[in-house]
Amino acid sequence: MESALRIPVLETGRKSCLHCQTEYSAQSNSLFCCKGCETVHFLLKGRGLDQKPKAIQEDLSYLDDSEFVQSYATHESREMLFYLEGVHCAACVWLTEKLPDFCPGVEFLQLNLASGVARVRLYESGSFAQAAREIARLGYRPFPVKQGQSDELRKKEDRKLLIQLGVAGMLSGNIMLLAVALYAGASGALAELFKWSSFILFLPVLFYSAVPFFKSAWASLRVKQVSIDVPIVFGLAVGTAVSIVNLFMGSDQIYFDSLSTLVFLLLSTRYLLKKVNQHALNSSEWAHFLAPAKAKRFIGHSSKTETVSVNLLRPNDLIQVLPGECFPVDGVVVQGEGAVNCSLLTGESALVAASPGTAVNAGTWNQHSPLIVRVVASGPKTRLNRILASVESSLRSRAPIVAYVDRVGQAFVVAVLALAVLGFFIGLFVSGVQEGFQRALAIAIVVCPCTFALATPLAISLSIGRAAKAGILVKGADVLERLSQVRTVFFDKTGTLTVGELRVSHWDQFSDGAAEALMALEIRSAHPIARAVQRYFQGRFEWLPEVEDFREQPGKGVSGTIRGDRFEVRSHPSLDQTVSTRVGLFKNGVIVGAMTFSDVLREDSKSSVDQLKAMGLHVGILSGDAGGPVQDVSGQLGIQPGNSFSALSPEQKAEVVKGSPFTLMVGDGANDAVALAQAHASVAVQGGMEMSLRVASVYSSQSGVRSIPALLVLAQETLRVIRRNLVFAVVYNLVGIAVALSGRLDPLFAAVLMPLSALTVFLSTMAGTGKLRRAFR
Amino acid sequence: MSILFLLLPVALLLGFGFLFAFIWGASGGQFDDLETPAHRVLLPDSTEEFKTGEKRHV
Structure with a gap:
């Protein structure tokens, strides 16, 4: 060749x-x-990898609906954002940004590789549907993303913070240069020039760069809370006041260098933290492409359908839902017979038969055959969205835990004030009122809240970043603390511990040729049981016998005639149904084969549960499924029967979670959402519903529960690093306070001690999380 | 050492020049996406160039 x-x-x-x-x-x-x-x-x-990527077939014409364009597009309806699924590398950037070359009407496409979001701008004549079709043809699945005003605002804020950081960096660097000259002994007119220059350079740092601290300190004081920004602002204000007074009095006690460096270091941490958090999860962006955004609506009374955005559906519209599609609305079946998978709403793995008159809910899946549905409620009025709304409101009403850092910060403020008073009296006792004020102010300046303000956010953001790289998105700094306190872990069963789809776990053949007959029948069906059979026997047979008079009865089974014999696949009273689903193959009414279906455990469930137990945690199951399958799973995982609960409604799940302290709930379905919101901490696993993703405090993009033990270890270790930093900070502050109380504090000492303590906690954090990174793989 | 009276303003002026360049860049959105442009610069300018592997002579 x-x-x-x-x-x-x-x-x-x-x-x-x-x-x-x-x-x-x-x-x-x-x-x-x-x-x-x-x-x-x-x-x-x-491997066939030299082929072009397979084009994605999808009806995208709804993108050009004028109402859709109005709510999604900006820049005079010429610009829209798309999240592109499958964007990985520089070649993707090159390929997608070539769109204007072969799609007339597109002015440009600009892709952000980190977020996977592309900005598409059209000429007057362009069409979004056309552009999206071309993108899909390249192999990237486009999801329109709504541009909220909040996104624009966030971008502006980000830029402002970056500029504040830049200003503080440049100015503090120059002030330090001037300060070094002063410490080295510059004198006379030159010293005056340097002092006044550093004062002038300090002003923008104070009035521009430090503004975020003033704002958040003020915000916390207004609600009668003491955040960590309060001691920062206090120290900054006192330091500035003392330095200005001394500048005018011609004294050497000016601290502009220490103060501006402090502002710069704190701002850098804050910027880093913000970047990490944004990268982790932006729920407002997620929501838009997780929901099925479109539906096939019948035009008038004809049999033709058009694809429209779900927002445009009105009650009494008729829509078509194909097998394997999610119902976009609440409605009533008017034509077709089939089966619906409601597990996302109820947690039940068994299918519900649907025929004309059956009510169906948004968020459930059509499994079996095409159905025509009359819309009853859409958008926010669906049952799914009503549950979501109640979950979100319960989330808001939950009292926020006071984060560790804030608690320590409050104690810190009290301690600093007490020490300042102490310093005042010592000074008063030694040589009068003036000395008393000086020592009190010296304490306020030298005491550095850098551990709480700098090292803690840094440790947390590094850990969150680490988790994000492993595909685990932690939604906030206090979540790690919650996770470190967890004592009981509850898992949802279907889809979380198990694969979430039926598999043939056992096949008994009582006569020859039964398997071929079974396959010949089931290959004609799209039912989940049929799919499980197809997977089980895939590639097993060279040929399959002819089937005549094939019939499929929803909720009952399939039947057909093979070489004159009538074969039926159906359940049978003699088959034990308590533990798992069992189905028989009957030849002219006589059983010739039986198979057992079960939802199999994920490979990593057992080892993860063992690891959690080894960490000394209680493990339990909360399932909406029937008792049999739940017992089966808990037996396989070695979970005590007393800890596994079955046939629970979403509200009952939440009750159990509320009933035990410090619980971690791990789930995926809409039926877990209430429990996820109520738990001390919660993880939504991959494949889950939009709702559970929104309410859970952690989202794991890995399917299964493998990431849970690692996540808990990460949280505990992070808290350990923070506590160690606290010890360092206390030591440094004690030294500083002792010097200040004795009245020997001078600017050089402050300029050395403050960065040194910041540097120590910084290094300790990096070392601690570095060790952690290796442990976390 | 009197030269310092001249050098200090000059040095600061230089520093502020760069600071303003940074502010101009940041408010124009040049720091919004720090990842993609680094890849984009490596890509060939045109489809032709990609096919032939040759740089067009402009």
């Missing part, structure tokens, strides 16, 4: 490699310049 492929010798007398086009010696017999290229080439070809 390879001889047919002959590489031409180039004019240069060399050949060009088939894979990388590098020129190489014509003497070589190979088609490639090197062994590496050859290997890669055949690896790609062998």
Whole structure:
């Protein structure tokens, strides 16, 4: 075969490699310049990876609906944001940004690789549907993203914080240079110049860069709370006042260098923290593409359908829902017979039969055959959204825990004030009122809240960032603290501990040819049981017998005639149904085969549960499913029967979670959402509902529960690092306070001690989380 | 050392020049996305160039 492929010798007398086009010696017999290229080439070809990505078939015409465009597009309806699924690398940027070359009407496409969001701008004549179709043809699935005003505001805030940081960095650097000259002994007119210059340079730091601290300190004082920003602002104000007074009095006690460096360090941490949190999860962006945004609506009384955005559906519209699609609205079936998977709302794994007159809910799945549904409620009026609204309001009403840092911060403020009073009296006792004030102020300046303000957020943001890289998105700084306190872990069963789909776990054949007959029948059906059979027997048979008179009865089974014999697949009273689903194959009414279906455990469930138990945690199951399957799973995982609860409604799940302290709830379905919101901490696992993603405090993009033990270890270790930093800070502050109380504090001492203490806690944090990173893989 | 009276303002002026350049860049959104532009610069300018592997001579 390879001889047919002959590489031409180039004019240069060399050949060009088939894979990388590098020129190489014509003497070589190979088609490639090197062994590496050859290997890669055949690896790609062998796996079919040299083919173009498969185009995604999807009806996107709803993108051009005028109402849709109005609510999603900006810039005079010419610009829209799309989240592109499957964007990974520089080549994706290149490919997608070439869109204007082959799609007329597109002015430009700009992709943000980190977030996967592309900005598409059209000319007057352009069409969003056309552009999205072209993007889909490239192999990226486009989801329109609504541009909220909040996003614009956030961007502006980000830029402002960055500028504040830049200003503080430049100015504090220059002030430090001037301060070094002063410490080295500059005197006379030069010293005056340096002092006044550093004062002038300090003003923008105080009145521009430090504004976020003033704002948040004020906000916390207004609600009668003491946040960590209060001691920062206090120290900053006192330090500035003292320095200005001393500047006018011609004294050397000015602290502009220490103060501006402090502002710079604190701002950098805050900026870092903000970036990490934004990267982790932006729930407002998620919500838009998780919900099915479109539906097939019948036009008038004809049998034609058009694809429209769900927002445009009105009650009494007729829509078509194909098998495998999610119902976009609450409605009533008017035509078709089928089965509905309601597990997201009820947690039950068994299917519910649907026929004309059956009510169906948004968020449930049509499993079986096409249904025509009359819309009853859409948008916020659906049952799904009503549950969501109640969950969100319960989330808001929950009392926020006072974070560790804030509690310590409050004690800190009290301690500083007490010490300042103490310093005042010591000074008063030693040499009068003036000395008393000086020592009190010295304490306010030298005491550095850097651990709470700097190292703690840093440790938390590094851990959150670490988790995000492993695919676990932690939604906030206090979540890690909650996680470190967890004592009981409750898992949802279906979809979380188990795969969430039926598998054939056992097949008994009582007569020859039964398996072929079974497969021949089931291959014609799209029922979950049929799919499980298809998977089980896939590739097992060379040929399948002909089936005549095939019939499928929703909720009952399938039947057909094979070589004159009537075969039926259905359940049978003699088959034990308590533990798992069992179905029989009947030949002319006589049983010839039986199979057991169960929802199998994920591979990693057992080891994860064992790890959690080894950590000394209680593990339990909360399931909406029937008792049999739940007992089966808890038996396999070694969970005490007393800790596994079955047949629970969403509200009962929440009751159990509320009943025990410090619980971690892990789930995925809408039926877990209430419990997720009520638990001390909660994890929504991959494949879950939008609602559970929104209310849970952690989202794991890995399916299954493998990440849970690692996440808990991470949280505990992070808190340990924070406590260690606290010890360092106390030591440094004690030294500073002792010096200040004795009245020997001078600017040089402050300028050395403050950055040194900040540096120590910084290094301790980096070392601590570094060790953690290795442990966390 | 009197030269310092001249050098200090000059040095600060230089520093402020860069600071304003930074502020101009940040408020124009140049720091919004720090990842993609680094990749974009490596990509060929045109589809032709990508196919032939040759740089167009402009």
